[in-house]
Amino acid sequence: MEAIEMEGLTKIYRKRAALDNVHLTVEQGERFGFIGPNGAGKSTTIKLLLDFIKPSKGSARIFGLDAQKDSESLKRIIGYVPSDVHYYSNLTVEEILMMTGKFHHIHNIKEMMAYYVERFALEPKKKMKDLSLGNRKKVAIVNSLIFNPELLILDEPTNGLDPLMQHRLFEELNYHNKEGATIFISTHNLPEVEAFCTRTAFIREGKIISVEDMASGYQPGKVVTLTGSAIGTEDFESKGYRVLSRTDRVVSLLYKDNVNQILADMSSLDLEDIEIRNQNLEEKFMTLYGGGESHE
Numbered sequence: 521m522e523a524i525e526m527e528g529l530t531k532i533y534r535k536r537a538a539l540d541n542v543h544l545t546v547e548q549g550e551r552f553g554f555i556g557p558n559g560a561g562k563s564t565t566i567k568l569l570l571d572f573i574k575p576s577k578g579s580a581r582i583f584g585l586d587a588q589k590d591s592e593s594l595k596r597i598i599g600y601v602p603s604d605v606h607y608y609s610n611l612t613v614e615e616i617l618m619m620t621g622k623f624h625h626i627h628n629i630k631e632m633m634a635y636y637v638e639r640f641a642l643e644p645k646k647k648m649k650d651l652s653l654g655n656r657k658k659v660a661i662v663n664s665l666i667f668n669p670e671l672l673i674l675d676e677p678t679n680g681l682d683p684l685m686q687h688r689l690f691e692e693l694n695y696h697n698k699e700g701a702t703i704f705i706s707t708h709n710l711p712e713v714e715a716f717c718t719r720t721a722f723i724r725e726g727k728i729i730s731v732e733d734m735a736s737g738y739q740p741g742k743v744v745t746l747t748g749s750a751i752g753t754e755d756f757e758s759k760g761y762r763v764l765s766r767t768d769r770v771v772s773l774l775y776k777d778n779v780n781q782i783l784a785d786m787s788s789l790d791l792e793d794i795e796i797r798n799q800n801l802e803e804k805f806m807t808l809y810g811g812g813e814s815h816e
């Protein structure tokens with residue numbers, strides 16, 4: 521079954537499309553990454569899924585229900601971590617979690633709360649207004665996990681978290697995913713997407729420009745790094761290489777996944793060293809978003 525189905529989802533602000541005719545499906549049980557530069561449309565997509573804003577065109581379905589018309593029912597099964605956490609500032613952490621317990625009829629809320637307070641080192645008696653950005657984020661994370669949602673939508677969840685808490689978050693996400701929860705995670709942190717997600721969509725200027733299957737071996741290309749005293753002016757572009765960076769002695773290139781061809785092309789050069797490795801997600805991101813050649 522599809523957890524999320526976007527059909528021509530479009531949001532226009534002042535004649536400009538923040539989201540432009542997006543068709544995207546996330547299957548139940550997936551760990552789905554959503555990546556794009558600032559202003560690409562990630563938060564807009566999430567706000568549309570949660571019915572915080574209305575689409576200009578198109579629609580979204582979540583577990584077969586309409587994201588707009590059925591949003592009240594959907595609130596019961598979606599855990600959401602906003603990018604900026606603005607809960608009632610005068611309530612304590614404990615009061616917020618108790619409210620969530622009541623809304624979701626969690627019979628063992630005290631027990632669940634004790635578990636998560638310990639896991640995420642929360643201070644239950646503190647008021648939200650007295651918490652730092654990272655601590656507010658942790659409250660939102662716990663608030664989204666505590667009722668075992670069927671779908672978790674996380675907007676920049678690791679922003680503000682220290683490395684230990686980031687690790688805890690992914691442990692918890694793994695657990696919930698194994699229990700059947702679908703995870704939709706929007707982030708700028710590429711290594712965490714690479715390590716965690718089964719598929720990843722890249723969005724730019726409101727359009728999905730690529731969806732990568734991370735689970736079935738992610739090998740979009742080879743990065744070739746050459747070291748040599750006379751390679752700085754060599755013409756690699758005419759052979760189909762993309763120059764990622766270039767100095768007098770070190771050139772970094774991107775080429776398709778064909779090691780034999782790379783070795784043949786480089787055999788006539790006077791090299792001190794050559795490294796050939798798979799392109800990682802960060803480099804993929806940079807090439808998709810136009811981070812091309814740099815002359816450091």
Ligand SMILES: Nc1ncnc2c1ncn2[C@@H]1O[C@H](COP(=O)(O)OP(=O)(O)OP(=O)(O)O)[C@@H](O)[C@H]1O
Nearest residue numbers: 533534538556557558559560561562563564565603
């Ligand atoms: N309420 C609004 N009114 C006008 N324009 C808006 C509004 N909300 C978002 N936009 C515009 O829509 C585009 C997409 O914004 P969005 O917040 O979805 O991007 P994002 O990918 O989440 O970015 P970031 O990574 O910086 O959070 C941007 O150009 C933004 O300026």
